[in-house]
Amino acid sequence: MESIANYLGGVPAFxxxxxxxxxxxxxxxxVYVRLTPHAEFxxxxxxxxxxxxxxxxxxxGFALPLHAAISHAVSLYDCVLWGAVALVVQLFAFFAVxxxxxxxxxxxxxxxxxxGIFAAAVSITVGLLNAASMSY
Known part of the structure; x- marks a missing residue:
């Protein structure tokens, strides 16, 4: 019974x-759909x-570094900051393409x-590099 309580103790953080x-x-x-000139949806x-x-x-490409930010965050604030970095980097990737x-x-x-395929490939590549760079 105690082990179930231990697992449930992590639910709020999750x-x-x-x-x-x-x-x-x-x-x-x-942000992405507002900054791109074409109407994605x-x-x-x-x-x-x-x-x-x-x-x-x-x-x-955004979710990959966001995963790293969540995995390595020392606080919720830290996670949000690194998530914002991931967002900015991904927008730069679009403008570079x-x-x-x-x-x-x-x-x-x-x-x-x-x-579309090239834009996706660059986004994912940048996301992978961004995520690897967040494994501090």
């Missing part, structure tokens, strides 16, 4: 970090795979999948 994680993902989504609703691939890659690929938003809107 709920705190999980809630912060979900909150940061929602903030990332809101409208394009996905219109069955445009390039938009889903690019946005999905950005989400994964946009600088490399002329008319990236237009190409994604026209469902040019190569552009």
């Amino acid at each position: 709920l705190s970090y999980f809630g912060i994680g979900i909150g940061l993902v929602l903030v990332f989504c809101l 409208a394009l996905i609703k219109d069955n445009k795979p390039a938009a889903a691939i690019a946005f999905g890659g950005a989400l994964i 946009r600088a490399l690929i002329p008319d990236l938003p237009g190409r994604i809107a026209r469902d040019e999948r190569a552009a």
Whole structure:
């Protein structure tokens, strides 16, 4: 019986970090869709795979360092700060790809999948490097 109480003792911390994680993902989504010139959700609703691939890659690219931030955080505040760093780095990744690929938003809107796949690959790669850098 005592071991069950020990496990349940961790539930508040789990709920705190999980809630912060979900909150940061929602903030990332809101910021990302506002800063990108193409309407991700409208394009996905219109069955445009390039938009889903690019946005999905950005989400994964953000979730990877967020995982590291949660895993290595010494406090909830620390977790939020490193989550914010992950968000900023992921936005830089989008703007870097946009600088490399002329008319990236237009190409994604026209469902040019190569552009979406490349944007996703860069987002995930940057996310992996970002996560590895957070393993302090």
